[in-house]
Amino acid sequence: MSKIDLAIAGTPSRQPATAAFQRNARLWLSLVLLLADMMALAAGFVIGLRVAGIPILSMEVWQPLAGGILVYGTIAFHNQAYNPRCLTSMTASCRSAVMAFAGTLLIFLLVVFSLKVTDNFSRLGISTGLFFSGALIVMQRVLVVRAVRRHFAEGLFAQLLIIDDGLIPDDVNGMTIVDAPTLGLRADLDDPYMLHRLGMLLRDFDRVVISCPLERKADWAQMLKGGNILGEIIVPELDPMAPLAVQSHRGVSTLVVARGPLNLANRAKKRLLDIILTVPVLIALAPLMIAVAVAIRLDSPGPVFFRQERIGRGNRLFHILKFRSMRVEQCDTAGATSTQRDDNRITRVGRFIRSTSIDELPQLLNVLLGEMSLVGPRPHALGSTAEDQLFWQVDRQYWHRHALKPGITGLAQIRGFRGATETRRDILNRVEADLEYLHGWSLMRDIGILVGTARVLVHRNAY
Template identity: 65%
Template sequence: MSKIDLAIRGYPSRTPFVSAARRSAKIWLCLALIGADALALFIGFAVGLSVEQPGTISGNVWTSMLGAILVFVGIAFQNEAYASKSLTSGVTSCRQALVSIAATLLLFLLVVFSLKVTGRMPRFALSLGIISTVVLILSQRILICHLVQRLYGSQLHTELVIVDGGNVPDAYLGSDIVDAGVAALRSDLDDPYMLNRLGTLLRHYDRVVISCAPERKVEWAQVLKGANIQGEIIVPEIGELGPLAVHQLSGATTVVVSRGPLSLADRAKKRALDIALTVPVLIMLLPLMVAVALAIRLDSPGPVFFRQERMGRGNRIFHILKFRSMRVETSDSDGTRSASRDDDRITRIGRLIRRTSIDELPQLINVLLGEMSLVGPRPHALGSLAGDELFWRVDRQYWHRHALKPGITGLAQVRGFRGATEHRRDIVNRLEADLEYLQGWSLMRDIGILAMTAQVLTHKNAY
């Protein structure tokens, strides 16, 4: 049994039925909203075309209509017209839909003018189709929001309350409640396995509220910042101050201390980039990886791959894959000792593949499995030291970096912050770069980092 199994042993492994049903319902409702929008677009423009051109509609028109639907759905998804709030708020849902329709029409007109086919465009059919589509989309969105409100009220989102020495306001009595003392949960920033246990529990919820003693609020806030979840702490005494980051629910005041850094649309774009690049790169590099695997087996006895526990998104532990570059009997599974320039543990093949970063290639499998991303904060071994101090003890903001998936490369790596961490400043430099990346993420920045990574595949600090 691994340390991870022991860390969560005896803890509930499945989500309560009601919470699981709500999470599934959100996904199906979002899919239903996408389908309803596509159907409204189809019917709306079909009505306009049928009125102006009765009879059979040509195949080219149907193809163009399908393209317009796909473009609209893509723009609406990017505009968060299918976010959770669009399922519960009619005003928000209609506003986001109208903005998406306007953007789609603008793009359509730009294409029409660039192709110089405005003379052949059926203006009456287009106008009637736009009006019909807008009426249908707004009507069905209002209807869906009304039905969701009737079926779920304000309980569509899954919410967990963790009680660690505090009181539970009446407003939260209907939520899933966990007593931290009974469940042996702690806000222990020095225990990665406890953080993994919390991360495993929190992955089933949209929001977590902590009710704890005053002296533990700061520590809970630090834990939640890297948990990739909207985390809040009940602070009744701060209600009169009226700070900006405060939520009110039935008289209970909470301070918002964390949110996942990326929206659903951003996460989808980042994952799409990972899949689009990882699959062809894995296929292309397969001969090289097979050759490296054979060389490792011939060079020294032991497995081809080196597996090590690392901290991933939401403070959940996963096993990172690398080509083995050290002798089995001297491998450091906890990562306490960083590799040095003249490290006697490294094999002959290991020295070559480490210098050229080829040892990192198996992490493409981690990306394919969804445990890592191509770009993100590098995951560190749990026992990694900066000088003689554990990474997370150098700066408590270290845990914030786990709000995103770890990456094969990242902003710190392209800036040259890699290799052994002999001094506290070595990890501080990497942490500053990771937090900068976290706060300023964009898809174009990921693409730029991937392009710059090619320049640092071989580096003076890679050994």
């Protein structure tokens, strides 16, 4: 068995049917919410048409209205109006829908006045339709939220309670409970395999609550921050954990210490950008990659690709792919020794592909597999050190980077923070840049980083 297999051996998981049901329930309820919005818009304008005395089946009326409904759906999705939170929070649901409706109305008015077709529309019908459409949208959203709360309560989200010698809340109905000592799970920030074990346990859950003694709370908080999940710790008092919020869980005080940095819509945008760019780039670079593979085989014996364990999103381990640039017998799979200038382990072909960053191209396959993104914090080898300290020992915030998928390039790279990590400052610069990216993500920033990467493909620190 590999180390990864050993790390997850004996780890209990949720019943697949239960986890799938909760995911499917959220998806279908979101679709119901979308359909209800469309019906509310249509019904509101039917009322407006009847009041204005306009035939309901007139195509001249329904064509622009259908366009307006489509625009509303697009704005509403972008505005998180179909986020799972809108299924349980009346305020969030109505606010998102009203903002989307206002945006649609603004676009409608701009188009109408730009095309100078105001005389073609009944002002009475339009104003009546807008009033009833807005009212029906708010009304149906209130009804949907009440129905979801009544029929699903807290069963709409998968919740995990990890007990690490801590108190057990009185009300644990609907939660999956795990006893950490029995499972061999502990808050060990110096063990990447333990973090991987926790990541594998959390992957089917939407929320995790930790109950542990005071002296372990800070370590559990650090472990959860990179877990890409809503994480909370049961506490009777406030500790220096940089909490995101204070909440109450089943009558027990909790500190929220982690949330996934990107919501569903933003993750979809980022993944779509990855796919749209990666597929054509792989096709275009296929001849180059084949030529490099042949050159590597002719230059030195051994495989074309170098595979190494790295830490990905949610602190889960994956195998990164690179073109092999070192002699097989001298490859450092743990990454304990940083590559130096004029490193004698590097082959002739390896020196060229490293200096031009061509050795990173196979990571496009990692992107296609969903293990990496084009832009994100660079994943490091488990044994990487700075001044004889492992990266996570230099700065405990290092683990926070893993709330996002690792990237082929990132903010740290375009700022020139790459190459050997000889001092603590070398890794601190990268962590600071990665956290800045994590907390200020936007799609345009990803595009800007990709453009900026073209300027640093050949860099003095690339060797």
